[in-house]
Amino acid sequence: MPELPEVETVRKGLENRLASFRIKRIEVCREKTIASSGGSSEFIKMMKGAEVGKWYRRGKYLIASLHGQKHIQTSTSTQTSQSHGWWCVHLRMTGHFQWHKLASPACPHTRIRFWNQKGEELRFVDTRSFGQMWWIAPDNLPEEIIKGLKTLGPEPFSSTFNASYLKERLKGKTRSIKSSLLDQTLVAGAGNIYADESLFSAGISPKRESGKLKEEELALICNSLVKVLKISIGKGGTTFSDFRDLEGLNGNYGGQAWVYRRVNQPCRVCGTKIKREKIAGRSSHWCPKCQPE
Numbered sequence: 001m002p003e004l005p006e007v008e009t010v011r012k013g014l015e016n017r018l019a020s021f022r023i024k025r026i027e028v029c030r031e032k033t034i035a036s037s038g039g040s041s042e043f044i045k046m047m048k049g050a051e052v053g054k055w056y057r058r059g060k061y062l063i064a065s066l067h068g069q070k071h072i073q074t075s076t077s078t079q080t081s082q083s084h085g086w087w088c089v090h091l092r093m094t095g096h097f098q099w100h101k102l103a104s105p106a107c108p109h110t111r112i113r114f115w116n117q118k119g120e121e122l123r124f125v126d127t128r129s130f131g132q133m134w135w136i137a138p139d140n141l142p143e144e145i146i147k148g149l150k151t152l153g154p155e156p157f158s159s160t161f162n163a164s165y166l167k168e169r170l171k172g173k174t175r176s177i178k179s180s181l182l183d184q185t186l187v188a189g190a191g192n193i194y195a196d197e198s199l200f201s202a203g204i205s206p207k208r209e210s211g212k213l214k215e216e217e218l219a220l221i222c223n224s225l226v227k228v229l230k231i232s233i234g235k236g237g238t239t240f241s242d243f244r245d246l247e248g249l250n251g252n253y254g255g256q257a258w259v260y261r262r263v264n265q266p267c268r269v270c271g272t273k274i275k276r277e278k279i280a281g282r283s284s285h286w287c288p289k290c291q292p293e
């Protein structure tokens, strides 16, 4: 599943490829991929003719601003506006974008296709079909409409994500720290891979009780999560997911994983065999010596 670094890689790819991309035609191959009200007919009607602007990332959500002069019928008024609203995307398990400069046949897992004037195509392909897209009207903000965005915790890179914030939020919590780090309402964008890698880097067992961690341990977790995410972003995401960027390439963090998917292999620090166990329903990896319980 794409996590924060992979989604950030996709964001950069989209911004790069879609600079001044004006949407001439849209084909929705799977109705359910459109999550915004009005379904595909509203999505197509409102996005056609729009120029794609800047791409943002919030947690694992991708958000583009849409521009262009067009009469926009909103819930409250009809206006001639520069804004065409927002285009939001969540890749979920297997959603990914492909860039096709030349016309090519679409595979059976193609969900939505976008073309510009030159016939270049941005294609959204999703095997497992959990990926979602929204069109949000210009008089709303995406976080006012999309529930998952509304409840999202702070970005790991923001100043609000720090040890005292974690201390406050985890007070009295008996669940494991691994389980807490996967909670998107606590911190946005971390998933299984980066939770395991950052807990190794912090020297803290994934099984430790969240509410009993000391502030200095929480500071280590914050710093480690940020460090691990930054390294992975620099390398374009991980290899061990099915992740592909727009150009069909995957990242190379996989070769450098300290614990993730390294069960029974020697710890890169102390040589102890890496353990794996299900914690909070997710396969978790750790070194029992470097991360004592």
Ligand SMILES: [Zn+2]
Pocket (backbone or CB within 6 Å): 267, 268, 269, 270, 271, 272, 287, 288, 289, 290, 291
């Ligand atoms: Zn170790």
